[in-house]
Every structure is written in structure tokens, then in C-alpha cells.
Amino acid sequence: MAYKDILAPVITLEADESALTAAAEIAHAFETRATALIVAVHVASAFADQERPFSEVLADVARGTRNAAALERTKIVDWLEAAVHNFEVRDLTIEAAVDQNEVLAHARVTDLVVMARAETHAHARRALIEHVLFEAGRPLLLVPSAPRKPRAWKRALIGWNAKAQSMRAVSAALPLLQRAEAVAVATVDALPSRSGHGQAPGRELAAYLARHGVQVEVRNLDSMGRTEARALLDEAEGFGAEVMVMGAYGRSRASEFVFGGVTRELLLGSPLPVLMAH
Known part of the structure; x- marks a missing residue:
């Protein structure tokens, strides 16, 4: 792919x-x-x-x-x-x-x-x-827009919440993920759920990606009072990620869109590239 x-x-x-x-x-x-x-x-x-x-x-x-x-x-x-x-x-x-x-x-x-x-x-x-x-x-x-620096696009962190938009982002990022050297799946305050994360948050996505030739590690994060976006950005920095993969959330209001909280925070202040899909 x-x-x-x-x-x-x-x-x-x-x-x-x-x-x-x-x-x-x-x-x-x-x-x-x-x-x-x-x-x-x-x-x-x-x-x-x-x-x-x-x-x-x-x-x-x-x-x-x-x-x-x-x-x-x-x-x-x-x-x-x-x-x-x-x-x-x-x-x-x-x-x-x-x-x-x-x-x-x-x-x-x-x-x-x-x-x-x-x-x-x-x-x-x-x-x-x-x-x-x-x-x-x-x-x-x-x-x-800054800093302008070269990237190898070899380390990626997936912000995973088991929703449709998140899966669309993962599917869109699959070509990058398949050539990456290190990929992590991160959840924030995730709970087991039959209709969402399954028995172990992140495990089903990791198995799916493995079938597509992407080996990942799963990191279940405790927000510890941080916003979800902040927790993911901190994890991405520690992981050395060159790109984050996330679902994008928002709704139409009058003539403009209103971004969801996590989406808005990442759009405004992510220090690293974010690959999003709605």
C-alpha cells in the first residue's frame, strides 16, 4: 500500500x-x-x-x-x-x-x-x-509552520479511542505506518467495553495492524489531570514521534465548523505533525 x-x-x-x-x-x-x-x-x-x-x-x-x-x-x-x-x-x-x-x-x-x-x-x-x-x-x-526541519517519518504515535474517525485516520496513515520503524498505540483513561475498546484497550487495533505488517506497542495512559490532547502530546514527545495519528471531531454550526476539544487543542498547538481524518 x-x-x-x-x-x-x-x-x-x-x-x-x-x-x-x-x-x-x-x-x-x-x-x-x-x-x-x-x-x-x-x-x-x-x-x-x-x-x-x-x-x-x-x-x-x-x-x-x-x-x-x-x-x-x-x-x-x-x-x-x-x-x-x-x-x-x-x-x-x-x-x-x-x-x-x-x-x-x-x-x-x-x-x-x-x-x-x-x-x-x-x-x-x-x-x-x-x-x-x-x-x-x-x-x-x-x-x-516552525521549526522547519527534515523528517524521516519513521516514528509514529496513534491516539486511539476506538471510534470511527480514529479508525479512518489509522487507515489513511497505513502507508506511513507500514514503513515506520516504531509505532505506538496510546489510549487515555480507556476502559474495557464490548462496544468500544474491547477487553483490553488498544489490543484489537494492535492485532489489526500486525495483520497489515505493522508491529506496535500499546500504551494505556492515565491522564493524571491533563487533557487528553496534552497526555497524548507528552507521550508522543517521550516516544520521539515524528507524526501523530488521530481522528478529527467537529460539527457544523451556521457557516463554520466547531472543532471538538481534542481536535481544537491539537490544531492550535501540536508541536509535531498530526495526521487527521473525519
């Missing part, structure tokens, strides 16, 4: 270089197709970081192919030309991506979507993440 197609939606090189790096590393490891989807956020856009004076908007429009979004695109393309793996390049505006759902058309026909978690263009970035995570039906690998 292998990834055959990887998509990286990006807005700026400064914030998204880590996502491009991760996409290039994984694509190179699987000798597969990688696509950079450059999402333009123009100065006049409602998704821009801040509202600009009308004079500044006009000046940016007057620059034509030298406007801010175009210059950012040039930086990204220059980076891609020197990357360790060849990328196909596609372009969208943020309005087309989100308001017209065009990012979904790209994401739904790929094996893995890779994005960066960053503070810049927060409104646009959150909208893209929500669309991909909850509507594309594809897994999302969310990486921190």
Missing part, C-alpha cells in the same frame, strides 16, 4: 514551507505525484489578514502581475523548482477555493492533503482546513 497522490494547498512561502517540505519528503519516499495548490489571497479579499485602505487596494491592483499575491506565488514556485521532489503547480483564489468549494474538487481526488498550521492568513487558513478536514473525505496532515 502506498500514497499515489499528495496535495499541498499553500498561501505564502514563509508560513507554508514546512508543509511543502513534508509533502516533498513523503512524495519522495513513495516515489509518487505531488501537487502544490497555490491559493492567492489578494489585498482586497475578505479573507485577507487585515482590511487595507482603499488607496492601498488600488495600488496593489495597479501593480498587475507584480501585485502582492503574484509576488508570493513567484517565491513559492522558485522554492518548488529547487525541491527534492518535482511538483505539479495549480492555482486558485481563496474565494474560489472556499466560497465555490473548488479546493474540495482537488482534495477529493488525492490520497493525502498536507497543510501548515500558522498564524498568518488565519481566516483563510482555517476555512481551507475546515473544508478539507470535514468535507473532502480525505486525510489531512497538518504540520507546524
Whole structure:
């Protein structure tokens, strides 16, 4: 089993270089197709970081192919030309991506979507993440924008709660898990249950993964007053994990999604990449 197609939606090189790096590393490891989807956020856009004076908007429009979004695109393309793996390049505006759902058309026909978690263009970035995570039906690998460092993707920790979303994330991560050198399954305050964890939390998942060629160790954690996300992050750090695998939880409210507690905490502050599926 292998990834055959990887998509990286990006807005700026400064914030998204880590996502491009991760996409290039994984694509190179699987000798597969990688696509950079450059999402333009123009100065006049409602998704821009801040509202600009009308004079500044006009000046940016007057620059034509030298406007801010175009210059950012040039930086990204220059980076891609020197990357360790060849990328196909596609372009969208943020309005087309989100308001017209065009990012979904790209994401739904790929094996893995890779994005960066960053503070810049927060409104646009959150909208893209929500669309991909909850509507594309594809897994999302969310990486921190910093520090930018190379990864071998050889150590993985699975945050397991025996729910459907968690299993979807495990299935999506299987190509990475099968080439990993060390994999741990971690539960937090898990109790035996016939309809959930079974007699021994994590054991059934470990047996399933073993049948797919993945040897894992099971770690049943006591939260000791920590949040579930914090307990998993502490365990991942101690294990030396390069990626965490988790189910993503949320529900639709009006025009946006409301993330579940663990999902929200990981989206906001995980220091390591998190592969999620809803």
C-alpha cells in the first residue's frame, strides 16, 4: 500500500514551507505525484489578514502581475523548482477555493492533503482546513509552520479511542505506518467495553495492524489531570514521534465548523505533525 497522490494547498512561502517540505519528503519516499495548490489571497479579499485602505487596494491592483499575491506565488514556485521532489503547480483564489468549494474538487481526488498550521492568513487558513478536514473525505496532515526541519517519518504515535474517525485516520496513515520503524498505540483513561475498546484497550487495533505488517506497542495512559490532547502530546514527545495519528471531531454550526476539544487543542498547538481524518 502506498500514497499515489499528495496535495499541498499553500498561501505564502514563509508560513507554508514546512508543509511543502513534508509533502516533498513523503512524495519522495513513495516515489509518487505531488501537487502544490497555490491559493492567492489578494489585498482586497475578505479573507485577507487585515482590511487595507482603499488607496492601498488600488495600488496593489495597479501593480498587475507584480501585485502582492503574484509576488508570493513567484517565491513559492522558485522554492518548488529547487525541491527534492518535482511538483505539479495549480492555482486558485481563496474565494474560489472556499466560497465555490473548488479546493474540495482537488482534495477529493488525492490520497493525502498536507497543510501548515500558522498564524498568518488565519481566516483563510482555517476555512481551507475546515473544508478539507470535514468535507473532502480525505486525510489531512497538518504540520507546524516552525521549526522547519527534515523528517524521516519513521516514528509514529496513534491516539486511539476506538471510534470511527480514529479508525479512518489509522487507515489513511497505513502507508506511513507500514514503513515506520516504531509505532505506538496510546489510549487515555480507556476502559474495557464490548462496544468500544474491547477487553483490553488498544489490543484489537494492535492485532489489526500486525495483520497489515505493522508491529506496535500499546500504551494505556492515565491522564493524571491533563487533557487528553496534552497526555497524548507528552507521550508522543517521550516516544520521539515524528507524526501523530488521530481522528478529527467537529460539527457544523451556521457557516463554520466547531472543532471538538481534542481536535481544537491539537490544531492550535501540536508541536509535531498530526495526521487527521473525519
